[in-house]
Amino acid sequence: MFKILCHSIYFHLINYLRIKQAVFFSLAFPIFLFIVFGNIWGLNQQEYVASLFTGVLGMTIASDGLFAIGPVIREYYASGLIKYLRKLPMNILSYFIGLIISRVISLLVVLGLLTVVSKLMFNFTPPSEQIINLIAGIVIGLFLFAFLGLTISFSGIKYGSEKGLINFVFFGVLFTSNCFYPVGQFNRIVGAIGDALPLNPILHVLRGEASGFIIVLWLITPIVLFSVLFRRIKFVR
Amino acid sequence: MNKILVTNISYTVKGKQILKDLSFEVKQNEVFALIGKNGSGKSSLIDIILQDLKPDCGEVKLFEKEKFNYKNVGILYDHLPLISLLRVEEIIKYYCTVHKLKYAAIVQHFFEDFEISPIEKSYIRTLSLGEKKRVSILLAVMHNPDLLILDEPFANVDPTITNRIWNVLKRDGRTIFFTTHNWADAEKRADKVAFLGNGQLIAEPLRPAEAIKNLPAQKKLIFTSTQEIEQLLTKEAYYKHDGNIVCFSQPGSSLIGVIAQHTSNFSIQDVDLTDVYLFHLKAESHV
Numbered sequence: 001m002f003k004i005l006c007h008s009i010y011f012h013l014i015n016y017l018r019i020k021q022a023v024f025f026s027l028a029f030p031i032f033l034f035i036v037f038g039n040i041w042g043l044n045q046q047e048y049v050a051s052l053f054t055g056v057l058g059m060t061i062a063s064d065g066l067f068a069i070g071p072v073i074r075e076y077y078a079s080g081l082i083k084y085l086r087k088l089p090m091n092i093l094s095y096f097i098g099l100i101i102s103r104v105i106s107l108l109v110v111l112g113l114l115t116v117v118s119k120l121m122f123n124f125t126p127p128s129e130q131i132i133n134l135i136a137g138i139v140i141g142l143f144l145f146a147f148l149g150l151t152i153s154f155s156g157i158k159y160g161s162e163k164g165l166i167n168f169v170f171f172g173v174l175f176t177s178n179c180f181y182p183v184g185q186f187n188r189i190v191g192a193i194g195d196a197l198p199l200n201p202i203l204h205v206l207r208g209e210a211s212g213f214i215i216v217l218w219l220i221t222p223i224v225l226f227s228v229l230f231r232r233i234k235f236v237r
Numbered sequence: 238m239n240k241i242l243v244t245n246i247s248y249t250v251k252g253k254q255i256l257k258d259l260s261f262e263v264k265q266n267e268v269f270a271l272i273g274k275n276g277s278g279k280s281s282l283i284d285i286i287l288q289d290l291k292p293d294c295g296e297v298k299l300f301e302k303e304k305f306n307y308k309n310v311g312i313l314y315d316h317l318p319l320i321s322l323l324r325v326e327e328i329i330k331y332y333c334t335v336h337k338l339k340y341a342a343i344v345q346h347f348f349e350d351f352e353i354s355p356i357e358k359s360y361i362r363t364l365s366l367g368e369k370k371r372v373s374i375l376l377a378v379m380h381n382p383d384l385l386i387l388d389e390p391f392a393n394v395d396p397t398i399t400n401r402i403w404n405v406l407k408r409d410g411r412t413i414f415f416t417t418h419n420w421a422d423a424e425k426r427a428d429k430v431a432f433l434g435n436g437q438l439i440a441e442p443l444r445p446a447e448a449i450k451n452l453p454a455q456k457k458l459i460f461t462s463t464q465e466i467e468q469l470l471t472k473e474a475y476y477k478h479d480g481n482i483v484c485f486s487q488p489g490s491s492l493i494g495v496i497a498q499h500t501s502n503f504s505i506q507d508v509d510l511t512d513v514y515l516f517h518l519k520a521e522s523h524v
Contacts, residue, residue, distance in 0.1 A: 007334040011327070018322040083289050084318035087307040115377050 004090050008098025009105070016102060022068065026106055030060045031113055037180055038122055041138075049122045053114055054134070054206040055179035059108050061138055062173060062199050064103050065145025065167050072099065074153035074162065077233065100146065130208055137206035140219070143211045144198055147222035154229045173199045238265045238300055240384045240412040241286060246295035248281055255281050259295070263429075266410040269442070270423035272514060273433035279416040280315045282433070283388050286414075287312060299384070311377035313387040317369050318376055321362035325353065325372055328361070329379070336380040343379050350401040351375045366393040371402070378406060387415040390406040391422060420510040424449075432514045439517040448513045454485035455513060460496055461502035469495055476519040483512065 014024055034056045042049040073096065076082040085092050111134060118124045126134065152169065153162045176183060176194035184191020194200050198218040204211035248256040248457035257276045263269040273279050284290040286297050287307075299305045310340040313488050317326060326340075333340045348354050356364060364372070370393055379383060385406060391399050399452050403426055406413060417423050425443040431442035440448065449455070460466065462482045473492060475484035485508070486492050496503055 004334055007331055011323075011331050015322050030431070040427065080314055080316040081318060081320075083284075083314060087287065087310070088332075089306070089308045090335050117437060160468055163335065 001091065001094060005094045005098055005101075009101045012099045012102035013105065016068070016106065026060055026068070027110060027113065027169060030056045030110055031117055033180075034058075034114060034117060035121060037054035038118075040183075042122060045134070046122070046124055049118065049124045050126070051178075052117055052180065052181075053124070053126060054137070054203055056179075057107075057111060057114060057134065058137070058141065058177070058199055058203045058206055059106060059179045061202060062145050062170060065142045066149040066170050067163075068103055069099060069142075069146040070149025070151070070153035071163060071166065073150060082134075100142065103142055104138060106180050107142065108135075111137050118207065126210055133208040134206055137202055140205055140215070141202040144215075144218055144222070147226050148198065148218075151222045151226045151229065154226065154233065156229070173197045178203055216236065238377065239263065240265055240267075240299065241386075241414055242298040242301070243282075243286065244284070244298075246285055246297065247293045248278070248285060250281075250295050254436055256285070256292070257409050258327070259433075259436070261438060261442055263412060265412055266427045268413045268426055269415070270427035270430045271414070271416045271433055272418065272420065272423050272430055272510065273416070273417060277433045278436050279433055280388055281355065282315065283463050286386060309381040309383040311380070311385040311387075313373055313377045313390055317373040317389045319341075319361045319369055319373065324358055324360055326357045328354065328372070329353075329375070332376050332379060337462060338380060343375075345407065347375055347379060349484075350398075350405050350518060352398055367395050370394050371398075371464070371494065374402060376408075381409070383412060383414070385411060385413045385491065387433060389416055389418070391417070391419065420514070424510045430510065430513075432517060434514065434518040435501055436458050440513065449508055449510065452485060452508050452512055452516060454487045454490075455508055456486050456488060457508050458482075458484045458486045458492060458503055459506065460484075460498060460500055463499075466496065466499050469499075474516070476516050483515070483518075484491055485512075 015025035034052060037056075039051050040050055042052055076085070082092075085095055115125055118126075148169070149166060152166050155162070173194075176190050176197055177199040178184070178194065179199065182191075183194050196214065198215070201211040201218065205215070239262045239491070243262070244260050246256055246259040247254070259282065271279055271282070281290060285292050286299070287310075288297070296303060297312065330340050330345060332338075333343060344354075348357070353372065353375065356368050356372075359368075361369065361372075370390070374387070374390055374394075377387065391402075394402070399422070415427075427445060429442045430445050430448060432439045443451070459481050462477050462480055467482065470484060472480070473481050473484050473486070477483075484492065484496075486505070493505070
């Protein structure tokens with residue numbers, strides 16, 4: 001079981017590293033945004049760099065969770081690959097847990113890269129006591145957004161159209177969040193919407209702030225919805 | 238012992254009946270070919286046998302059990318178990334881990350017959366359809382299962398290596414159930430053939446030679462269908478296909494002379510499995 005899990009993680013990692021778009025959006029793009037925004041507003045403001053550091057990480061967690069898990073599993077169903085996986089002498093969960101762990105590893109690499117770039121460019125590194133918050137934020141955030149992506153992917157919409165809907169959700173959540181600046185200070189309504197959506201609570205975890213009951217709601221609802229949708233999945237020819 | 242037992246399976250999709258009250262068995266060590274045209278329900282039947290689709294009624298038993306695991310079954314669906322961005326060796330190694338096999342042993346036992354070595358390091362996306370099929374068949378057979386269930390295994394595979402692959406598949410008297418629309422392949426490889434048409438088995442599963450022997454004659458006359466000629470065929474068994482009449486004719490029959498008076502454009506050929514299928518499928522309306 002452990003050997004299969006390790007091989008599954010490796011299998012998903014090499015597959016992911018060969019998708020140029022995925023590598024760009026989950027590794028290069030966040031670092032690029034961190035450098036650009038940090039240079040515009042953060043050169044003499046360590047407080048902004050600290051906030052941007054977790055903001056960029058939060059954005060990447062949301063992006064990876066939404067795009068790299070739900071649609072991938074939906075693709076397995078659409079291509080029929082799931083039928084082979086279900087017949088192999090292994091627990092199919094080990095295959096998908098491998099997928100999730102490969103995403104966690106990728107996010108830990110992003111965290112490492114952000115730390116190095118932040119130190120080199122802005123002379124800022126997150127305090128050691130924040131490391132646990134950062135790792136907890138990655139795990140909780142990935143879990144939350146993965147189930148959100150799964151729920152959208154299996155919501156019954158036409159195969160291929162779910163990516164458009166996930167894009168809409170991702171940018172809606174991103175632009176109302178406090179990833180790059182405190183939105184609520186510019187517009188209270190947008191700020192309130194952002195606080196009700198799942199990214200701000202994850203940013204609170206990453207920043208070591210209290211995130212309230214909203215995060216619990218966002219953790220439970222997609223799981224319940226996905227469980228209901230998953231039971232209704234039927235293979236058709 | 239039955240390796241596959243299908244009893245009274247019916248299956249409907251959106252009001253269209255795909256399979257009607259289908260029953261047959263595949264015995265141990267038997268190579269069983271299911272033949273049918275595109276859309277005849279072959280792949281749906283495989284999905285039902287493998288419990289991916291639920292039939293409207295009827296039951297399937299594998300290894301004489303209603304609930305079974307697939308440890309001893311090698312499977313090839315009508316789509317392949319491959320991920321385009323991975324290399325051939327990476328996928329085979331993953332399957333080795335799952336089946337607790339050594340990669341070196343797979344290389345030694347299968348690579349030559351399946352001609353995998355030249356494509357071992359290639360990405361799946363760069364392979365031809367035939368090469369992908371070869372890798373997929375290897376994945377189905379590499380753990381030495383007792384039963385193979387294969388959906389059109391040799392479509393697009395280079396005919397020069399199918400003999401070698403068949404020898405590997407048949408090794409140790411393995412039971413094989415496969416679908417095909419390659420009639421010649423079925424005739425050559427299968428111990429028993431069944432024909433699927435209009436959702437039903439259109440004849441009792443038989444040995445290919447026996448099925449051919451049961452036709453009205455062992456020769457066939459093929460000529461363009463016209464009303465005038467058709468009126469002459471009062472006693473002969475025949476069927477119409479693609480604008481032609483295919484008429485079964487005993488050696489020395491007077492029929493050739495009669496046809497020759499009306500057309501010079503006809504041919505005489507030996508009957509084969511295609512005739513078994515089409516004769517049974519079209520018999521009701523044309524004989």
